[in-house]
Structure formats: C-alpha cells, structure tokens
Amino acid sequence: MSHQATNWAFQQRGLKPATWRVLVMLADRHNPDNGCFPSQQQLAYDAEMSVSSLNDQLLKLEDLGLIRRERRINPKTRKQMSTRYILGFEDDFAQEPSPNSGVGNPEIPSPKNAESRLRNSETNPVREPVTTTTDFEAQTPDPAERCVKACGPGLSDYARRVIRDTDDVIHGWIEAGVDLEADVLPVLTGRTATARDRVIRTWDYFTQAVRARQTRREAQEARAGKNAENQHVRSSAPDSDPVVCLARWINSGARVPPSAVTNTQRDALLARGLVSEARLRALQIY
Incomplete structure (x- = not known):
C-alpha cells in the first residue's frame, strides 16, 4: 500500500x-x-x-x-x-x-x-x-514453488519431490483463468492440512476442487458486479466531489480497505456529516 x-x-x-x-x-x-x-x-x-x-x-x-x-x-x-x-x-x-x-x-x-x-x-x-x-518479476516465486509451500503435512516429503514432475498442470490452471491466490493456494492448504496414507503424486489430484472453487468465486463476483451496476443505474448523476464519492462507497456496505481513507479524508467525512463515526469504527477506519 x-x-x-x-x-x-x-x-x-x-x-x-x-x-x-x-x-x-x-x-x-x-x-x-x-x-x-x-x-x-x-x-x-x-x-x-x-x-x-x-x-x-x-x-x-x-x-x-x-x-x-x-x-x-x-x-x-x-x-x-x-x-x-x-x-x-x-x-x-x-x-x-x-x-x-x-x-x-x-x-x-x-x-x-x-x-x-x-x-x-x-x-x-x-x-x-x-x-x-x-x-x-525476477523476485516473484514460481507458481509451482508457491503451491508446494502452501501444502501441509498431507503432502509428504516424497510427494513434494515427485509432484514437481507435473507442474504443467498448474500452468494449465492459470491459463484457463484460475486465480493462484484465490483458487489454488486455499484448496491446496485445505486438502493437505492433515497427514494421509495415500501419496499424492500429481497436481491433477486437486483439479476438481480447484475448478469448483473457481466456479463459486466467479459466480460470487458476477453477482457482486451485477448488484453494483444496478445500484449505479438507480442512483442519480454522480457527484464529482471525491469526498462525496468516498462517503457513498463507505455507506454502500461494500468492502473498504482502511488504507483507502486518510486521516484528512476521515475528518472531512465526519465534519460534513456524510458518514457516522460508528460506521468508520466498524470498518476499522476510525
């Protein structure tokens, strides 16, 4: 940030x-x-x-x-x-x-x-x-290396060595639109959280779960995007005042990162009565 x-x-x-x-x-x-x-x-x-x-x-x-x-x-x-x-x-x-x-x-x-x-x-x-x-870019870890690090005790030392022969599966996921951070890593962490008797030898073992998570995420994003677009259509002509736009965003109930609001902007919002102190506290902004 x-x-x-x-x-x-x-x-x-x-x-x-x-x-x-x-x-x-x-x-x-x-x-x-x-x-x-x-x-x-x-x-x-x-x-x-x-x-x-x-x-x-x-x-x-x-x-x-x-x-x-x-x-x-x-x-x-x-x-x-x-x-x-x-x-x-x-x-x-x-x-x-x-x-x-x-x-x-x-x-x-x-x-x-x-x-x-x-x-x-x-x-x-x-x-x-x-x-x-x-x-x-040179400092960015290889996606396959990140996948190995995301796995827990369910991926044995032997499996960590042999599974790297199937790294092309990971590249196939990414090329198909799967998000490494949102889809792949959470699935790998969850599916290998505990030790298992069966040895996992290929990344394809996780493909079905990764695809299912991708489908759920994209459906949620589509619904969120549709709701946001409908709200913009229903609203009147937008005010170009950035403080008013910020207040509309905060009051919409959407996710607002605390770092998106500076102390000066926070004070301006409160001074103009555009948002409540309780709302800012709920978002960890105040």
Missing part, C-alpha cells in the same frame, strides 16, 4: 463511481518499491465487480491518461504473468515506451493479440503491450 498512490487517486475528479473505485483499488495495491501488479481477478474482487466490468473501467482509466499497462512474460517459462499497472503519478508513466510496445506513441501502434487471455464477454478484448523483465 502506498499513501502517495492513495492520495493521488483521491485527487482525481470527475470520474464515475465505478471507474473511481477501480482507480482507488489500484492505488491500494501499489507498492512504493515494486509497483502495482495485482491480477484482474483480485482487482475485480476488491472492486466488487465482474472481470468484464473491470476491463471496461480499466479501458476508461487508460483513455483518461490515468494508468498505463505493461504485460509481463516469465523469461524462463514464457508464461504470461500478472500485468504491471503504472499509475499517473509514477516517474515511469511519462517515459517513452519501448519500440515493441508503442503505448503512448501514436506513430507506433501497439501489438494486437488475436484474443484476450481472460474469459470475458467483451467484443474488444483488452490489448496490453509487451515489456521486458522487471526486477520485481
């Missing part, structure tokens, strides 16, 4: 509530040392909307010149990694892109993918530029 990123996000005016919420969630996920690398599934969960709705808001933020996206490829496995989001206040945002990406330079078009790697309903898939390996 970066206070500089959060403060910058709250200074942006004239945004629709859904667009503004996504910008705040990006700022909340920003690390002042490494940058901003959340998955789209994580962002959709944070903003309480579907992945399709999230992509619409990300495109709007790009069109407004508030964010820029860079696609990252693991140099060893050539697998696609989480996208880097460069926010408007960062020094990297104003730098000229590499000739391969073309983003920000109208004379050099960005490369186009045949189709989006995410399963969503857009007729215009999100197209993101290719970039070189960052220092943060």
